[in-house]
Amino acid sequence: MGAGRKWTFRQILFFGGLALWFLSTLVQTRMGAVVSLWTALLFAALLLLAALPTRTLALAELIQPFCLGGTMIGVVVLIAWGFDLVLGTKATAMRAMGIPLVEETVKIAPALWVLYRLGERRWTLGATDVLLLAAAGGLGFYWVEEAFVIRNQGGWSFLGSFPTTDITGGGHSFIAGHAIWASISGLGIGVALLLRGSKLQMLLIGVSGFLWSALDHGANNYIVAFRDSLSSVFAAISGEGYVSLYIFLVGAGLAVILDLYCIYPGLLKLREARLPPFPSSWEDTKQAWRYLRLRRQFAYAVARYKREDGIDKARAAVVASSVDAALHNWHLRNAETETIAA
Amino acid sequence: MSSIRIFLTGATGNAGEYVLAELLRRNYTVTALVRKPSDSPGCRTVIGELTTIDRLGGEIRNADAIIHLACPRTDERERVLREDILGTSLLIDAWRSGPFIYASSPTIYGHPHTTVREDSTISLRQWYETGKFSNELQLRIAERDRPRGPCVRFRPAMLFTASKRRHGEQYLNSFYQHCRLGSKFVFDSEEGLETYGSSFVGGADFASAVAQSLDLKVGGSYNVVGGFCTWRQLVETINRIAGTRADFLIREETRPGPGECRPPQSRVFLDGSAFAEQTGFTPRQGLEELVEAFVRVESAQHA
Numbered sequence: 214m215g216a217g218r219k220w221t222f223r224q225i226l227f228f229g230g231l232a233l234w235f236l237s238t239l240v241q242t243r244m245g246a247v248v249s250l251w252t253a254l255l256f257a258a259l260l261l262l263a264a265l266p267t268r269t270l271a272l273a274e275l276i277q278p279f280c281l282g283g284t285m286i287g288v289v290v291l292i293a294w295g296f297d298l299v300l301g302t303k304a305t306a307m308r309a310m311g312i313p314l315v316e317e318t319v320k321i322a323p324a325l326w327v328l329y330r331l332g333e334r335r336w337t338l339g340a341t342d343v344l345l346l347a348a349a350g351g352l353g354f355y356w357v358e359e360a361f362v363i364r365n366q367g368g369w370s371f372l373g374s375f376p377t378t379d380i381t382g383g384g385h386s387f388i389a390g391h392a393i394w395a396s397i398s399g400l401g402i403g404v405a406l407l408l409r410g411s412k413l414q415m416l417l418i419g420v421s422g423f424l425w426s427a428l429d430h431g432a433n434n435y436i437v438a439f440r441d442s443l444s445s446v447f448a449a450i451s452g453e454g455y456v457s458l459y460i461f462l463v464g465a466g467l468a469v470i471l472d473l474y475c476i477y478p479g480l481l482k483l484r485e486a487r488l489p490p491f492p493s494s495w496e497d498t499k500q501a502w503r504y505l506r507l508r509r510q511f512a513y514a515v516a517r518y519k520r521e522d523g524i525d526k527a528r529a530a531v532v533a534s535s536v537d538a539a540l541h542n543w544h545l546r547n548a549e550t551e552t553i554a555a
Numbered sequence: 556m557s558s559i560r561i562f563l564t565g566a567t568g569n570a571g572e573y574v575l576a577e578l579l580r581r582n583y584t585v586t587a588l589v590r591k592p593s594d595s596p597g598c599r600t601v602i603g604e605l606t607t608i609d610r611l612g613g614e615i616r617n618a619d620a621i622i623h624l625a626c627p628r629t630d631e632r633e634r635v636l637r638e639d640i641l642g643t644s645l646l647i648d649a650w651r652s653g654p655f656i657y658a659s660s661p662t663i664y665g666h667p668h669t670t671v672r673e674d675s676t677i678s679l680r681q682w683y684e685t686g687k688f689s690n691e692l693q694l695r696i697a698e699r700d701r702p703r704g705p706c707v708r709f710r711p712a713m714l715f716t717a718s719k720r721r722h723g724e725q726y727l728n729s730f731y732q733h734c735r736l737g738s739k740f741v742f743d744s745e746e747g748l749e750t751y752g753s754s755f756v757g758g759a760d761f762a763s764a765v766a767q768s769l770d771l772k773v774g775g776s777y778n779v780v781g782g783f784c785t786w787r788q789l790v791e792t793i794n795r796i797a798g799t800r801a802d803f804l805i806r807e808e809t810r811p812g813p814g815e816c817r818p819p820q821s822r823v824f825l826d827g828s829a830f831a832e833q834t835g836f837t838p839r840q841g842l843e844e845l846v847e848a849f850v851r852v853e854s855a856q857h858a
Contacts, residue, residue, distance in 0.1 A: 482699065
């Protein structure tokens, strides 16, 4: 009998919960769950494709923020209920601006949680990794919300649900959608973590994405609820919603370029960072992919090391050296495997 | 006096005493970093700490070579980060030209039971070796980013010295003290008794290797080895020279009881051929001579 994979209790609990969540959403929303999952996956696929040359995170590592993002919709429902208790159910400016702020906060929370849980490994992430974490949280939130929106509307159209955005008013205005807003929040954090700099600089860059997302999301909700001079100001600031789309596209492009700069011209020509031999089998390909991600981790860790000062530089050196040791040992293991195969 | 100026850290350490003596013998002009004014290694000194070494920027900039031996022998995270890694980082920042010689450690290989070459598996388990390997990486990054001279990173085998600092966490001292107490050395098997041990290098041989590396044109990581001894050979040599009566015990459970000592149950055999090929380095100090020198100094002190 072959040695089958042994599941831990935590894994069984996680996948059991995940299945239950999917099934209950599917039962409640039917086609809504299928359509919104399809569009969410399509959006994720596009982002993953863009981040293919730069990401270090494994796909499995994005499942947790996705699930947490979906769970967060429950938190928002509770907070909205609190809002209604205090302010009444009628539309107010406070509600129009307050709920988006809460939503943006809870959508970025899963990415921040994962970053916290990663410990020192977070210093080996690229800007696109943080973007992906944030996008995963936003997509989890989007999936649940959109599924219920489709169910409540009683219909859906492919174009209307893709790519997790809405183009309204005959193309005149645009709603960025949860995944894009969360991604913009993540972009700020990812760039700040990679570029380092003073604490104030990092804080400003780090929160800038979140602040914009909260503003644009709030502006969108306000414009839908009110037609007054403030809604015109919001429409102008947000470019009828299109500014967020441009920020997302340009920001994601810049994050990829920044990461590529760390990996390629910035990557030291150290012996252990050399490219692996061209894979000749599926198993080799999987190994090579793991190695490439490790190599990127090293590049990001070294990039951070070079930008740090004082005791943080020492900490960065430790992180970089632990990845360096892993790279060094990877080549040895690879050479050993080749020798055994020969 | 030679016109070549060397900035030396760790001059009062276990290996530093020998390195300084060798450099002075070769007529180098040495400036040593010392902590206290009372530390007088026998050359020009500057008072300071590794953590504030940037204040001595002028001294370091004027040096034609840097030899960095100083290191806190600790596994405390904060001390390693601050005193070892940050200190080395500041020293690298102040370095302007010439070779940079750094004393790393073979503990970065862990305790493999095979012959260890410079490209063997790295195993960072404690903060001490993490600090050493981090410093090696800092030097390699500096060497490639802003070439200023060759970076030589030594991984010397277990140091056997009779220096003033021989009583620190040094194996030879530990074995000697247990032999004096008539301890029983515990091994997990007959095979362990016959094979467990470590490569070693004498202080003077290491100093000679450091001095020879100043002439290297290309940097690299090198093991420095004088010889190999099993723990049994070491204990028997101490017994013979010092007249002690330590003995051996073989049992599966190696946790030492009263009057017992458990030497590392491993065989660390370093291959030092790469450095020997580069420089023609030939060790001169054998086990007998090193133990004799140690016992002589100890006896003189006790007398």
